[in-house]
Amino acid sequence: MTPMDASQETEKPKTDYFALFSNAVSEWAGKPVTFVLAVGGICIWAALGPFLDYSESWQLVVNTATTIITFLMIFVLQNSQNRDAKALQVKLDELILTNARAENCFIGAEALGEAELLRLRALLDAKLKAAEEGKSAEVRQDIEEHLEEKVRSAKIA
Structure with a gap:
């Protein structure tokens, strides 16, 4: 100690x-x-x-x-x-x-601005739609990577 x-x-x-x-x-x-x-x-x-x-x-x-x-x-x-x-x-x-x-990238999302939150919401909606339509894991992974990139860039900015 x-x-x-x-x-x-x-x-x-x-x-x-x-x-x-x-x-x-x-x-x-x-x-x-x-x-x-x-x-x-x-x-x-x-x-x-x-x-x-x-x-x-x-x-x-x-x-x-x-x-x-x-x-x-x-x-x-x-x-x-x-x-x-x-x-x-x-x-x-x-x-x-x-x-x-x-998605751990959402931790601290409350500090993001309104525009960033709206973009994240749109990406999450796209991820949900892809999952509901049974799209491949690769398509969902692409959406998740894009989502993480947007969150990281929004937190840095």
Whole structure:
């Protein structure tokens, strides 16, 4: 065991408090009780309208509250969504690596641009069509080699 390995074993991963917070808020925000509370709050606000003569202050309260909550929730939910997407991508990459028939060239394809992804999709469609039509292994191999070449060139560019 190298000194580097020993230090890695004893070093605890840092706690990502924002990730913990965003997960908790995302879980809470998605529950039916949260929706009921939000509807209840709006109903109370609306019921107070006649008593406050539908004043500008009455309108400002709900406008300000909803704007602030929406603004903050965007960041919290986006953080949670990004981590979920990255975790899913890691899981898919693991499946690709462990499947002998899978194309390893697709690992990291999420970093490619839209045009490259569309080209890859077209090549995969051609490969599928060739397989469905029972074309020879040589034709499928040509498509696979072309596919790998496109992926490699897209990642380099």
